[in-house]
Amino acid sequence: MVGGTYLQGFIINLQKVKDEDLIVSILGSDKVYTLYRFYGARHSILNIGYKIDFEIDTNLKGSIHRLKDVMQLGFAWMGEFEKMYAWQRFVKLFYSHLKDVEHIDDFYFVLFNEMLVKITKQNPKRALLEGYIKLLEHEGRLHNEHICLLCEEKIENNISLVRGFLPTHPKCSYSRSFESNHIEELFNEKSAINLNDEEVDYLWQIILQGL
Numbered sequence: 001m002v003g004g005t006y007l008q009g010f011i012i013n014l015q016k017v018k019d020e021d022l023i024v025s026i027l028g029s030d031k032v033y034t035l036y037r038f039y040g041a042r043h044s045i046l047n048i049g050y051k052i053d054f055e056i057d058t059n060l061k062g063s064i065h066r067l068k069d070v071m072q073l074g075f076a077w078m079g080e081f082e083k084m085y086a087w088q089r090f091v092k093l094f095y096s097h098l099k100d101v102e103h104i105d106d107f108y109f110v111l112f113n114e115m116l117v118k119i120t121k122q123n124p125k126r127a128l129l130e131g132y133i134k135l136l137e138h139e140g141r142l143h144n145e146h147i148c149l150l151c152e153e154k155i156e157n158n159i160s161l162v163r164g165f166l167p168t169h170p171k172c173s174y175s176r177s178f179e180s181n182h183i184e185e186l187f188n189e190k191s192a193i194n195l196n197d198e199e200v201d202y203l204w205q206i207i208l209q210g211l
């Protein structure tokens with residue numbers, strides 16, 4: 001926060017103000033920074049999901065500090081549309097998830113960096129799905145006991161997941177059925193290896209409903 005100190009972060013939200021100024025929300029290792037950038041809309045390096053080096057100018061009065069000296073930290077697959085599109089949709093979800101949290105631990109920043117590497121060699125939705133399981137576990141929201149949210153009975157063979165990956169019986173939530181052991185593996189090993197692409201797509205759509 002002190003002038004002259006460079007920070008690193010990921011842009012998770014952009015809000016246009018007036019014609020060309022931007023309010024930029026950046027996920028850093030300890031908090032979500034909300035900063036003002038004059039003529040920000042002219043800068044192509046200010047985009048959702050981009051990783052940046054930045055400096056905060058605390059000299060100006062006002063309730064919001066100014067974003068100074070931005071440098072883009074590129075990654076290998078930035079030019080690949082499909083990967084970038086999935087990444088940006090995933091990253092955007094963190095804005096509503098974290099914007100009102102005062103201090104965050106570095107789990108999120110570390111997870112984002114890990115995802116950058118994983119997406120290099122993996123289907124982005126698969127990598128992000130596995131990352132999402134880590135997030136649920138970190139936040140104490142991973143339900144690996146397989147009790148149906150709706151009828152509160154144990155789930156034996158087939159399982160359905162609803163928003164937040166809460167487990168249900170397929171017949172209780174009227175949703176897509178998965179083999180229980182595949183979801184168990186996903187939850188316990190953080191591995192989507194035994195899920196086919198169509199199943200990964202389905203789970204991806206659930207994530208997009210909100211973290």
Ligand SMILES: [Zn+2]
Binds near residue numbers: 148150153168169
């Ligand atoms: Zn049930």
